[in-house]
Amino acid sequence: MKTSTKSSIFTGTNSLNDLKQFISSGKYSDVAILVDENTYKHCYPLLGMPATQKVIKVMSGEENKTVDSCLEVWNKLSEMSFDRKSLLIVLGGGLICDMGGFIAATYLRGIDFIFVPTTLLAMCDSSLGGKTSVNFKGFKNQIGVFKNPAAIFIYVDFLKTLNEKQFLSGYAEIIKHALIADKKMFEELNKYKDIKEQIEGLISRSHKIKSKIVYFDFKEQGMRKCLNFGHTIGHGLETFFLKNKSKETLYHGEAVAVGMIAAAWISFKRNLLGKDELDMISSYILRMFPKLIISRRDIHLIIEYCKKDKKNEYNQKMFVLLTGVGQCSINNAVTDEEIVHSLEYYQSL
Numbered sequence: 628m629k630t631s632t633k634s635s636i637f638t639g640t641n642s643l644n645d646l647k648q649f650i651s652s653g654k655y656s657d658v659a660i661l662v663d664e665n666t667y668k669h670c671y672p673l674l675g676m677p678a679t680q681k682v683i684k685v686m687s688g689e690e691n692k693t694v695d696s697c698l699e700v701w702n703k704l705s706e707m708s709f710d711r712k713s714l715l716i717v718l719g720g721g722l723i724c725d726m727g728g729f730i731a732a733t734y735l736r737g738i739d740f741i742f743v744p745t746t747l748l749a750m751c752d753s754s755l756g757g758k759t760s761v762n763f764k765g766f767k768n769q770i771g772v773f774k775n776p777a778a779i780f781i782y783v784d785f786l787k788t789l790n791e792k793q794f795l796s797g798y799a800e801i802i803k804h805a806l807i808a809d810k811k812m813f814e815e816l817n818k819y820k821d822i823k824e825q826i827e828g829l830i831s832r833s834h835k836i837k838s839k840i841v842y843f844d845f846k847e848q849g850m851r852k853c854l855n856f857g858h859t860i861g862h863g864l865e866t867f868f869l870k871n872k873s874k875e876t877l878y879h880g881e882a883v884a885v886g887m888i889a890a891a892w893i894s895f896k897r898n899l900l901g902k903d904e905l906d907m908i909s910s911y912i913l914r915m916f917p918k919l920i921i922s923r924r925d926i927h928l929i930i931e932y933c934k935k936d937k938k939n940e941y942n943q944k945m946f947v948l949l950t951g952v953g954q955c956s957i958n959n960a961v962t963d964e965e966i967v968h969s970l971e972y973y974q975s976l
């Protein structure tokens with residue numbers, strides 16, 4: 628059963644020309660481009676827009692993914708008299724796509740928006756699937772709606788200005804797609820010497836996996852939950868770092884990488900995953916991502932933050948577990964004790 632409307636996806640070297648054609652189709656009464664300070668500096672010039680183009684700037688950073696930032700943009704759209712036939716182009720990473728999508732989906736009960744993702748995470752994952760959101764009271768993605776962009780334009784040259792940590796953050800979602808749905812892909816990832824050489828193909832394979840899942844379960848009633856593999860502990864960790872100003876910035880994918888190892892360990896302990904598979908997953912992720920130091924005291928706080936996760940049901944923490952490499956099971960209630968032990972396992976590696 629089809630439950631979502633797919634967005635048109637334009638990829639390849641011509642995608643920015645496709646974007647220009649899309650805007651000039653005459654369909655829209657007005658067009659604004661939402662950027663943050665970095666995408667304005669590094670990506671906006673590549674679009675070759677006229678000097679008269681309306682641009683709205685927001686600040687980057689999870690602490691700015693808030694309703695307050697949305698208010699500023701809604702105000703600007705209103706001041707510029709944007710009507711229901713206007714278009715918002717979101718030029719940025721997963722954060723600004725999530726927030727820009729939410730702004731457009733709610734302004735005048737919804738105007739069209741398109742995504743021009745500029746990070747690997749946004750290209751391979753977050754621009755697809757129609758989840759829009761902002762953080763609320765310091766908790767991740769608590770306010771939002773499901774709505775697909777009218778189109779997505781993927782231009783991989785934007786990745787040239789992304790720093791290594793941000794690039795890797797996106798790569799975590801590619802690993803996730805392979806682990807939940809494509810064993811052969813995971814084995815291939817293990818063999819690649821330079822993932823950057825393979826990136827266009829990997830983005831496209833990630834799309835195929837995510838699109839197939841989201842197409843049948845847009846509102847995450849069932850199988851779409853598998854895309855949350857690694858994300859319950861991941862979001863707990865992200866919230867912990869967000870609330871601890873003394874800690875360095877932890878990127879989404881870095882947190883998910885830890886969450887995937889922890890969830891794989893719980894899968895192993897429940898006899899769903901073999902020891903050799905657990906070892907292969909842990910060693911690959913640790914080869915790609917620097918090890919995070921998590922103290923015993925921190926683990927208990929992280930569990931508290933996991934309790935706020937949207938995926939929890941009836942006060943139980945619901946995990947996606949692996950039933951092998953390339954396959955998974957959803958709706959597994961996991962105890963606090965299992966989470967503690969899984970993070971201790973991570974620390975022991």
Ligand SMILES: NC(=O)c1ccc[n+]([C@@H]2O[C@H](COP(=O)([O-])OP(=O)(O)OC[C@H]3O[C@@H](n4cnc5c(N)ncnc54)[C@H](O)[C@@H]3O)[C@@H](O)[C@H]2O)c1
Nearest residue numbers: 665669687720721722723745746748753758785788789879
């Ligand atoms: N909607 C979904 O399905 C979904 C899925 C996964 C993650 N997310 C969300 O995505 C967000 C993380 O996204 P992200 O990892 O893309 O981070 P991000 O959007 O915060 O971008 C990371 C940093 O890179 C900068 N940047 C972006 N593009 C650049 C470029 N081409 N060159 C130089 N700098 C650039 C940004 O300004 C920012 O400082 C989180 O808020 C997370 O909750 C959403």
